[in-house]
Amino acid sequence: MKNKTIREWAVRILLLLVGLTIAHLGVTLFLQADLGSDPFNVLIQGLFRRIPWPAGLEMTHGRVHIGVSLLIILILLLVDRSYIRIGTVLCMALGGPIIDMFTLLLQKVIHRESPLPWRLFCLVLGCVILAFGMTMVIKSEAGTGPNDLVGVVISDKLHRKFGIVRILTDVCFAGAGFLLGGTLGVGTVICAALVGPVAQIFLPFSQRICERALGKLS
DSSP states (O other): HHHHHHHHHHHHHHHHHHHHHHHHHHHHHHHHHHHHHHHHHHHHHHHHHHHHHOOOGGHHHHHHHHHHHHHHHHHHHHOOOOGHHHHHHHHHHHHHHHHHHHHHHTTTTTTTTOOOHHHHHHHHHHHHHHHHHHHHHHTTOOOOOOHHHHHHHHHHTTTHHHHHHHHHHHHHHHHHHHHHTTTOHHHHHHHHHHHHHHHHHHHHHHHHHHHHHTTTOO
């Protein structure tokens, strides 16, 4: 029983890592398109661009992402540590480096000087890829990323509908990021309008993938 539990968790973590990598490929695509990002990464962009980081730190978007995610986890540990699972820590630790890795791979393929139609295509493609990766992370049931947990915890503690809380937290992320210098544009609107519905389409597909992977343990 113990071995089966360990094996099951190993598979769930692997599924989470696959989903996390896919999701951050999508994030990198619309970051590189520079037409506006998802609300949380608008905040990360703003912090990265505005704060006068010491030269010795060699900060990147990914490293700022890790720092903010770690701060969120520390706050959640004080509020209610039951929300923190191993997947939450993995999302915090690996999300930023994955973005940095894909940025290095894609920086010559898509960037702010690329033709607008190509940037728009990559933006939409990024949203679709993000939606699929996000559903893989969710269905792995190994944990949720720190930024997504913000809305979950507030919703639970205030007994408010998650949908409304998620919209408000996204508005706060995007607004703060924009004031700090993050790119708030058509991409942010497209992301907000597209990712949810596309994720809804992918959810049953991702559910089947995870069930089949876990079913092989039986």
